[in-house]
Amino acid sequence: MILEMKVPSPGESITEVEIAAWLVEDGDYVEKDQPIAEVDSDKATLELPAEESGIITLKAEEGDAVEVGAVVCLIDLDGKKPEGATTTSEVKEESKIVEKSVTSSVVEKTYASGTASPAAKKILNEKGIATSEVKGTGRDGRITKDDAVNATPSMGVPTGGLRNSERKKMSMLRRKVAQRLVAVKNETAMLTTFNEVDMKPIFDLRKEFKESFKEKHGVGLGFMSFFTLAVVRALKLYPDVNSMLDGDYKIMHDFQDISIAVSGPKGLMVPVIRNAENLTFRGVESEVKRLALRARDGQITVDEMTGGTFTITNGGVFGSMLSTPIINPPQSGILGMHNIVERPIAVNGEVVIRPIMFVALSYDHRVIDGRESVGFLVAVKEALENPIELLMDNNPKKALEL
Numbered sequence: 001m002i003l004e005m006k007v008p009s010p011g012e013s014i015t016e017v018e019i020a021a022w023l024v025e026d027g028d029y030v031e032k033d034q035p036i037a038e039v040d041s042d043k044a045t046l047e048l049p050a051e052e053s054g055i056i057t058l059k060a061e062e063g064d065a066v067e068v069g070a071v072v073c074l075i076d077l078d079g080k081k082p083e084g085a086t087t088t089s090e091v092k093e094e095s096k097i098v099e100k101s102v103t104s105s106v107v108e109k110t111y112a113s114g115t116a117s118p119a120a121k122k123i124l125n126e127k128g129i130a131t132s133e134v135k136g137t138g139r140d141g142r143i144t145k146d147d148a149v150n151a152t153p154s155m156g157v158p159t160g161g162l163r164n165s166e167r168k169k170m171s172m173l174r175r176k177v178a179q180r181l182v183a184v185k186n187e188t189a190m191l192t193t194f195n196e197v198d199m200k201p202i203f204d205l206r207k208e209f210k211e212s213f214k215e216k217h218g219v220g221l222g223f224m225s226f227f228t229l230a231v232v233r234a235l236k237l238y239p240d241v242n243s244m245l246d247g248d249y250k251i252m253h254d255f256q257d258i259s260i261a262v263s264g265p266k267g268l269m270v271p272v273i274r275n276a277e278n279l280t281f282r283g284v285e286s287e288v289k290r291l292a293l294r295a296r297d298g299q300i301t302v303d304e305m306t307g308g309t310f311t312i313t314n315g316g317v318f319g320s321m322l323s324t325p326i327i328n329p330p331q332s333g334i335l336g337m338h339n340i341v342e343r344p345i346a347v348n349g350e351v352v353i354r355p356i357m358f359v360a361l362s363y364d365h366r367v368i369d370g371r372e373s374v375g376f377l378v379a380v381k382e383a384l385e386n387p388i389e390l391l392m393d394n395n396p397k398k399a400l401e402l
Contacts, residue, residue: 003052003075009068010041010302017041018172019072026058031080038075040172044269044302048072054078063169114141120148129153141273165198175267184327189365195377197384199340199355202226205387205396212402214359217282221400223337224260225284227312229391230383231279232256235310238376240368242309244330250367259308259328260288264295270328271300272308282401316340322358332367335380336360 007017011066011083020038024030030050033139035047037243050056054075060066116124120143124131127148134151136143170178184190206221213221235242243252258276261268271291276284294300311328316339343356363378368376383390392399 001077003054003077004071005048005051005073005075007039007066007068007070007072008048008264010039014041014068014302016065016067019046019060019062020171021062024056026056029079030054030055030056030075040303042094044300044305045171045298047271047298050075052077053081065172096397100227105293114143116143116148117145119145124151127151127153138234150374153333168339169301180329180371181326184329188327188329189329190362191365191373192362193370193373193377194322194358194360195238195380195381197357197359198345199384201385201387209396209400209402213282215402216402217286219282219285219289220279222285222288222310224288224314225281226282226384226387226391227335227337227380228258228260228273228276228279228288229281229385230380231258231310231312233383233390234376234379235381236277238372240372241333241363241376243367244309244332245364245367246330251307255309257307257309259305259311259331260291261311262292262295264298264300269295269300270308271295271304272306274307280401281399286329311335312337314338316357323360325360325362327362332364333373333376334362335377336362 010017017039018041020040022037024034028035030053032051033049034051036050036056037046039046039048052075054077056073057076059074060070060072060073066072068388079382085126110358110392114131114136115135116134117138121131123145124134124143129142129148129151133145133153134147135141137147138144174194191375202223210221213219235366239252242256243250245251250343255275256277257272259270260273261270263269271280271294273284279287291300291304294304308328310331311325311334313325314337315323315325316337320338321341322338323336325334327334338360340357341353342353344351345356346352347354359377359380359381363373388394388396
């Protein structure tokens with residue numbers, strides 16, 4: 001019996017996917033639920049598992065765009081696993097071992113040819129000349145000290161560095177991201193406003209409560225919960241920042257679904273924390289951890305990355321001091337976090353050293369005016385610099401559920 005495997009729908013509105021990579025080869029025996037391919041949509045990369053066990057026949061090539069519901073492979077259910085047959089991964093591992101063995105043998109046989117003596121190597125390094133540019137006159141072609149002394153660098157010729165290039169087609173996900181980024185720049189009136197935040201109050205809170213918080217809740221007390229709850233508060237004060245355009249209409253939301261940018265194996269992903277206005281510090285940290293792990297493990301779904309009303313992105317984890325984040329359409333605003341650096345600032349007429357973070361709000365000026373954008377960012381700053389009063393109702397232990 002032959003089973004036709006068809007492309008499942010990765011999510012609403014997706015009609016086409018691309019075969020990013022086959023994880024098996026034509027004619028392989030596959031087990032039920034074994035991942036056989038990675039498929040890209042314009043929103044995510046997903047694994048395609050075998051529906052049954054049997055011999056597989058591929059019906060699409062890597063890089064092919066196929067419609068949802070199209071047949072991509074056949075599985076012969078009557079096909080039996082050959083006795084003594086190894087899996088694809090085992091074959092690849094054996095190939096690596098053989099290749100390494102062959103390579104080692106070649107190296108041993110040609111070791112002397114083109115090899116510089118220690119003294120010659122030192123001289124060539126000082127001259128910036130690669131051993132491949134020098135013809136050795138020693139035994140078996142070995143480069144002697146005299147060869148190195150007499151060697152002269154070639155003018156305008158590469159000196160032994162690698163000069164390989166690779167042409168590789170971008171995934172459908174990456175191409176879609178590129179299109180969306182260009183569209184945002186071309187189709188929105190995007191502006192960015194900046195401010196700085198004194199992070200000392202949050203540092204003090206985390207120092208006092210992070211151990212007991214983790215011990216009780218099983219998650220760390222990070223910065224994302226403070227920023228998420230500060231954003232929720234600011235969105236309630238400035239609802240235009242939580243709205244979006246739909247043609248000639250502006251859609252206003254009475255909920256805060258906060259998209260958070262996280263790094264995954266296929267690049268940046270933006271899962272959504274639903275109804276963040278109803279979450280506590282523990283709730284936010286638990287959800288951030290859950291979504292980050294799912295993104296890291298490639299388990300994030302399209303539904304988990306759609307429908308946000310505002311985005312937070314943290315370039316500071318990679319060392320960014322200041323940047324202009326690009327709006328995540330159809331949203332109208334995005335908050336960029338950055339690294340925290342000790343800087344001298346004036347406090348009550350005195351210069352003190354404080355941990356400072358620069359923050360940036362990019363917004364669509366068609367929807368959000370300057371007063372709302374600046375007011376929103378100032379509200380975020382106020383909440384982060386006075387979290388006990390504005391985010392914890394003057395009771396940190398109760399807010400942290402300790």
